[in-house]
Amino acid sequence: MRDFLPAEKARRERVLAVIRERYRAHGFDEIETPVMEEYGRLHAGIGGDNEKLAFNVLARGLDADKIRASADDPASLTDLGLRYDLTVPLARFYATHRGELPGVFRAVQIAPVWRAERPQKGRYRQFVQCDIDVIGDATARAEAELIAATLDTLDALGLEGGSVRVNDRRVLDWMLQSFGFDEAERPRVLITIDKLDKIGPDGVVRELSERGATPTAVDAFGEFLRRPAPDTSPFGDQHIRTALPDGIPDEIVAHLVGIGDAVAAARPGERSIPVVFDPFLVRGMGYYTGTIFELAHPRVDYSLGGGGRYDGMIGRFLGQDVPAVGFSIGFERIVDLLEGDADAADRxxxxxxxxxxxxxxxxxxxxxxxxxxxxxxxxxxxxxxxxxxxxxxxxxxxxxxxxxxxxxxxxxxxxxxx
Structure with a gap:
């Protein structure tokens, strides 16, 4: 957790002002939620590994005897926690206020979140997230609006040239099924696939074998990884199918193609569509049910944000599923990237x-x-x-x-x- 001196605080506020202005221009409305949520909501199994990093808050009125009696179960002493992201609070917010919101709700949340990280460069225990979400729209229009707004915001910050890597959790699940991985082992397989950029095809195959994954499936997947480089034609139906095993369901491809077409239409001056299909993009959050994406920029080798579709989360609070998709930009990373750039100074x-x-x-x-x-x-x-x-x-x-x-x-x- 950090202090900010006046010049740095002013620079952060200038960046935030640009982000807010661009998102508002794209029709997103800003909301605010409390910094704390109920413990059970934050630990409902929908926050992935972030749940393990949550700061929990002791219930009020505890005395020494109650604390000693619960020494073996400290979680029973807590009833609240600091939010570790903005998506879980948004789901609760929408379930609470659905009757006061439009049928398709476009939300902006810009606020600090807290995680018990090991402090290091780029990793903080308190940091700002900038989220935009579309709730109530199951079509490719929702993803396209998020991507177009995010790329426009990056341009306005002076970071032109950004692109978005896109995949779909349904693609990953179908692909692993086609290779013969059992449903129960697929989450562990995805953890290894997520390391592909770092350890390469041989490293992935070796780790899957060491973890005891289905041998015939590992062999089939390894053969697929080592195939000749697929066609690098522009984002579209042919490119997506070429990058995958034969037989991918048409409706999944059509959804992805619709996203690319809509983003291209929103950015007519681009020489190429700023959307890249990556069949091995995983994204670790377990609540994603469909499209997933990450924001890339040529100046850095790490992502500047990401998100995806989480159609099942709101149903946990509302009792009925509502389509939802969100995109979060890494504010701290973007501020650091802009640190050496000259700010447009006022008089x-x-x-x-x-x-x-x-x-x-x-x-x-x-x-x-x-x-x-x-x-x-x-x-x-x-x-x-x-x-x-x-x-x-x-x-x-x-x-x-x-x-x-x-x-x-x-x-x-x-x-x-x-």
């Missing part, structure tokens, strides 16, 4: 005044500059001016001016802070 001036200038003159001068659209800070002139100006520049100020008794805004000589 921000430090007024360095002599000791004898009256408070009334200073406040009036400051108010006039603010009314003219500037950001203004007052500083009394020190003996050594350099540290003051360096601090102001670090805080995002772009210019400074000396103020003496009787000065007016029109007479100030604003010099650049460089």
């Amino acid at each position: 921000a001036i430090v007024l360095v005044h002599d000791r004898d200038v009256s408070v009334a003159e200073l406040v009036a001068l400051k108010a006039g500059l603010i009314a003219d659209g500037a950001r203004v800070r007052l500083e009394q002139r020190p003996k050594n001016l350099k540290p003051l100006l360096e601090r102001a520049a670090a805080d995002g100020y772009t210019g400074f001016a000396f103020v003496r008794t009787g000065d007016v805004a029109a007479s100030l000589e604003v010099k650049p802070l460089a």
